Amino acid sequence: GENVEQHPSTLSVQEGDSAVIKCTYSDSASNYFPWYKQELGKGPQLIIDIRSNVGEKKDQRIAVTLNKTAKHFSLHITETQPEDSAVYFCAAAEFDSGGGADGLTFGKGTHLIIQP
């Protein structure tokens, strides 16, 4: 089955600086890679996702890059703000041509701390 490794487990950055979180996956058949933000006591919230037919996707201060050959993908947050403090999870899944879904395989999470 799929195995997703995520680093670092904790990341502390100064407000306004950039943060980068990296994940690797093992199953070359995986073709969908979402990122989730989880605040204390809440469920994960999708912030951005990427499919394997593109190498990069950007949404305002958040971007995700994907390297299929190396089987790794990264989350980039620029101009960090205090409200970005949370736990971030990467995930991977394989979807067939009909869109049929198995469950997502998640990384262990990164605790992002934004220092004022």
Next chain:
Amino acid sequence: GAGVSQSPRYKVAKRGQDVALRCDPISGHVSLFWYQQALGQGPEFLTYFQNEAQLDKSGLPSDRFFAERPEGSVSTLKIQRTQQEDSAVYLCASSSTFQVHRGGYTFGSGTRLTVV
């Protein structure tokens, strides 16, 4: 409703007790997933429904775990003869399409189960 609703929010069970956790997905969402999240870990897939059909239950850790969604809306995750290792947050997620990767999931806030 506006989001995925899970109840109860917290459940303390004595070892050996049976528990039932409820998930109310967003109205009309056809896909429903259950995940287990241990403290400090990423969510782990348990089972998946498409309407009332349970298409994948490969993540259920033992035959003490049972999930149902008889009318294709509300789902219940039942754990029989609870054990301490069952202590975790149980997350429910739903999606409006069969092609989950197009819409992403909406997660509930979870039920925190503590077995004493």
